[in-house]
Amino acid sequence: MGAMDTGTTVQLFPLVLLLLIVPLVACVWLNARATAAVSCATAALAMTTGIGHGVLSHGDFLVRLGGLLLGSAISVYAAHRRTTLEAALGAAREVARITQRVILRPISRNLAGTHVCTRYHSAAPESSIGGDLYDVAVTPYGLRVLVGDVRGHDLTALRLTAETLTAFRELAYTTPDLPKLATALDGRLTPELGPEDFVTAVLAEFVPGEVRLVNCGHPAPLRSGRRVELLEPLAPTTPLGLHPEPRLQRALLQPGDRLLLYTDGLTETRAPDGTPLPLLPVAARALSEPLPEEVLAHLCSSAHAHAGSHPVDDLALVLCQPTEAAVRVPMVT
Incomplete structure (x- = not known):
């Protein structure tokens, strides 16, 4: 790999982990299914970039890709937990409103x-x-x-x-x-x-x-x-x-x-x-x-x-x- 390729690789590896921001942001606003779709698209983008630069099998790239996949999985779980808790809280508040109308x-x-x-x-x-x-x-x-x-x-x-x-x-x-x-x-x-x-x-x-x-x-x-x-x-x-x-x-x-x-x-x-x-x-x-x-x-x-x-x-x-x-x-x- 030439000097230019080596420099590009050095810059590429940190960018793979930076892509983790995308599913992390998605899990705050989207449900688990949508977050999973965003995570898959982000992982596909990282792998495509690795293939394009010929570093898909590079050890450091694979470590960072694994971190991206792990973070994406955690984001999907976090989105699932958030939406579940929001639904439960919404149901509890609705029951409380109905109870309040009965009391009053x-x-x-x-x-x-x-x-x-x-x-x-x-x-x-x-x-x-x-x-x-x-x-x-x-x-x-x-x-x-x-x-x-x-x-x-x-x-x-x-x-x-x-x-x-x-x-x-x-x-x-x-x-x-x-x-x-x-x-x-x-x-x-x-x-x-x-x-x-x-x-x-x-x-x-x-x-x-x-x-x-x-x-x-x-x-x-x-x-x-x-x-x-x-x-x-x-x-x-x-x-x-x-x-x-x-x-x-x-x-x-x-x-x-x-x-x-x-x-x-x-x-x-x-x-x-x-x-x-x-x-x-x-x-x-x-x-x-x-x-x-x-x-x-x-x-x-x-x-x-x-x-x-x-x-x-x-x-x-x-x-x-x-x-x-x-x-x-x-x-x-």
Whole structure:
């Protein structure tokens, strides 16, 4: 082999291993079959180049070709593992979304003298599972409603959502007042929460003529009557899981008035330029709709319109309206 051939050979051997970049990149984006096809084409190119330069049987070339083939095989396996894990994760998330829809069952009915209508808006299908939650219970103490938001996303948030709803369904029927109910919920949830986990929550209890509230770090409910106003808590307290000191708040609520409970997906909606959703004007327009379902649909569409191309976060809405047929629920001691 002449001097020129020797120089070409010296340059050729490193290039064979550089071809390994091709299947390595392919395994990141393609499935196993496509990665295998790319690997075969890369190996064929290397062998054709070796034949063309008369070095196919050269020891150093064969060592590098073997490294290329081994790396290609590893790339195919890596592509297979990646696509398998992605499929499993996608299936798990789909099951979680279905489970979440079952847990957050839609409601539109009269319950103990109050019409309750709910709506849950999930963020884009490819996004994470959220932790927004709501539930209602007709108890010996009146109709009770829970709206909350678990910190975090994905399966951990879904598990804590289920834990919160289970605790509420068990304790709402046996705990005589809302501050004690909030304290009991905190005691039940704290052992289940991680060091950075918590649950914001607002509890509402409806009796003729008024609503009783306990707010644990959650956005303030909106009441519409003669005007639309926020029912801010008397004193701020921490979310569930952070040992709140709940205080009872009472507000008038007559037939024809409405109470809107919601999660921070509404208050944190931002326009593309960062402008927050003007909550009170938007809520006032929505609450003027005649039907509860139209109120909630108006709120969701307003949030989408304000956000523009930005995704709207998960959002839970619960609209409560006393009816003319309200009957006092006997208190049980």
